[in-house]
Amino acid sequence: MTIVYVPGDSAARSVGSDAVADSIALEALTRGLDIQIIRNGSRGALWLETLVEVLTDSGRIAYGPVSSSDVTSLFDANFMNGGPHALFQGVTDEIDWLAKQDRITFKRVGIIDPLSILDYEAHGGLVGLRTAIGMTADEIVEQVTQSGLRGRGGAGFPAGIKWRTVLNTSAEKKYICCNADEGDSGTFADRMVMEGDPFMLLEGMTIAGIAVGAVEGVIYIRSEYPDAIAVMNKAIAIASKFGWLGKNVLGSSHEFTIRIRTGGGSYVCGEETAMLESIEGKRGVVRSKPPLPAIEGLFGKPTVINNVLTLATIPAVLADGADAYKARGVGRSVGTQVFQLGGNIARGGIVELAFGITLNALINNFGDGTFTGSPVRAVQIGGPLGAYLPLSSSDISMDYESLLSAGGMLGHGGIVVFDESVDMAIQAKFAMEFCAFESCGKCTPCRLGSTRGAETITKIIDGVDVEGNKRLLLDLCEVMTDGSLCAMGGLTPLPVKSAMLHFPEDFDSRNGGVR
Template sequence: MKIYVPADAAARALGADAVVQAITDEAARRGLSPRIIRNGSRGMIWLEPLVELETAEGRVAFGPFVPGDAAALFETPEAHPKALGLTEEIPYLKRQTRLTFARVGVIEPTALADYEAHGGLVGLRKALSMTGEQILDVVTQSGLRGRGGAGFPTGIKWKTVANAPADQKYIVCNADEGDSGTFADRMLMEGDPLSLIEGMVIAGIGCGATRGYVYIRSEYPDAIAVMNRAVATARDAGLLGDAVLGSGFAFDIEVRVGAGAYVCGEETSLLNSLEGQRGVVRAKPPLPALEGFMGKPTVVNNVLSLATVPVIFARGAEYYRDFGIGRSRGTMPLQIAGNVQFGGLFETAFGLSLGEIVNDIGGGTATGRPVKAVQVGGPLGAYFPPSMFDTPFGYEEFGAKEGLIGHAGIVVFDDNTDMLAMARFAMEFCAIESCGKCTPCRIGSVRGAETLDRIAAGDATAVPLLKDLCQTMKLGSLCALGGFTPYPVLSALTHFPDDFACHKEAAE
């Protein structure tokens, strides 16, 4: 008898450990010894803790499970009050296109045999039979772009590193997932860490790098622990070390932990931190692809970008490229959060409209009130009103409307939200998290918060000052923190003018 209970941080926060203890105790009272497997989360957070029971027909889901539900699990499971039917038939899960997250919630995260049984290592074995140039061509042809920020083409970045002359090259995974409303990196590392390792090894083969680092934010203790176990498992099995899978290629990985600075999600700040220096932005050029970690050519990619690489090699560049729209190819793990009925992870091809994502997949607000705004791309993303919900989910499509996809965090707000207060939060966030390198970011964010306070107090003359300040920040910052903070501020002012006018009227 196999029972699956997620060890994912979100599931644990909602009581998964207590559920495991209750199931264990109930089984002992009945003289049973089921095998309880701690898997990753399927991503349906409103159903966590989600317990799955393996049956002849497939895995059956129960949730949200509480300790008091344990007894009925051993009696007539089909009549259990929390029974949801076959897991794969749950509508939210069934309508997804799971490529990057195909194994998350399905396998035991660090069990190599389980990983291989579900398609793991197919891509790496293919890559080991290819030349570096062939590997780079596959990645380029797939259309894969960075999944953590600007959406830079992965193949171009890899080719730049591969062509740079150097005695040492590096692959660095940016797992400093700090944007509000994002959790896909954490879920992937906790639920399928070997896919990230496999992707990094393939990147190493293609670029001629022999060393990799996974830089994880300190606020992710579970992900850190799982990644360290996965690296040890991979090393013991010969996936890492002097001869990857018995080949002539050497590659090893080390997990490094950040110290909690949001700016270290920016690649050059991350590299400084990785080197033991203060996490501040570096001026570019030189690009990290030419002078990165320790001054050597370095690939810096997001967790989702690297974990998608094995899928591309296992199924082919054309297969992956056939999903999506325009220059946004493949799938994107959407992270739906905030005031929303069905919050969680939903992987689908690029191209759905924002309205479909929020109202159809997310089910609208959890409060039942009308949606007022949606912020996409973390705390630096623009606020989109319902009138812009026809915008297709794609990099260029969002960019054309002064927005960004970023890491695909989607945060929903209802009509009770004060958008002036949200705009001020963006400025205050930048002021707190700025590394201080750039004057527009360091000083502009402080002045911006003060200017918003003036508007809140009824000073209408502060509005044009705020607009000018935002334009200066956009043009003068070295990294996204200062350069993109104006986007939520200006979008709030543009699309929700009444929220700014009402403060003025109140003051008068």
């Protein structure tokens, strides 16, 4: 029997992987060939989707991008034995784009059958949890602190310090909340982890529970990710049946259960306190801090809130030790970053590497420039609240500190590329409109300032008192930054101001709104 991998990841499905899987099954049946199709996650080379792999004596051989109309010719070319074909990509692990990465969190994604615990264990799964069970709570938190792992949702706050606060706060109940409300445009790594390696996230959350003394976990997944929700639900059921989640985690005296909450299509619920409100079933209105969620979080109880990628990295930290993780990266940005190349890019997808690669290397070496083939004009890093940077900043090192000093932020690692056709005044206006649409309404500068901001940029585009309105806009940005509780209002000025700074020509007087 030959094993054929056809990704079931929703990005792969979005370009027809279901039809490819069906065609392969049908063709094999017609030809009387014995095959087993495994719907794996995606390897992250999304430009090659649908990436079909065949397990042969020389390893997994890749073909891509395959569409269902290619299937007959693949069989004719004897692809089941790695035969030559126009879509032949060679041994998957040796594809340059993948071979040059340094994967920790994405180690198993696209390789294993996402819902096979046997496959998971065969590829190093559950080693971290078993290690943690043999340690004291204090030792686990110390390992996480020593690893230097920082929150990968955007803020980059050291995970160990957060965990320590929850551990040291006594309460009759504590919670672990996984923030899977990955709303930033340009980011999809959380989704791919949940769809491609769900047990890793459950393992990370279980370790967190043991470390801080919580017996209940909640994963808050955005409704835009129906496949991720379905896979995580199945994974929880399987892990419970396996005796890993429940009263006695892997036969130990620890208890841990996990349930899923679905978002309501609100971007601001990715902000941690708005997320807590939403899990409590209320409007997703941001809370004032203090009290910190680590002290008074979900239902007023001490709560660890971490992003999917943070919790998914915990098993590797425990399994391989803090030093192995810390050995990667630059300065205070240790370990790896999961970069997500999106937008107008020829080779988009997941690039996991140690911190410190340059933006230029990511966009040109991995991304191979724009999809349209025209030159890169602007790059937005870190989602809709991140800065727009020109290509001249492409030598900056991609780490928290370097980006901050370049006037940007790394955020969740999303990189959106724009070609020459982009109008930066329109992009700045969109940033304000998005804020107006998604603001929770608590802070006036965010709720009203965003609407006034969009109006002001419209005036600039229309050539109405351009210089006066630019000054007004900058003043408004300052009020929003200083007068908003969370990043929604506080950081919306970042894309606006960076667009004005780096692309001033787009904000000059125009002839009837045309640049």
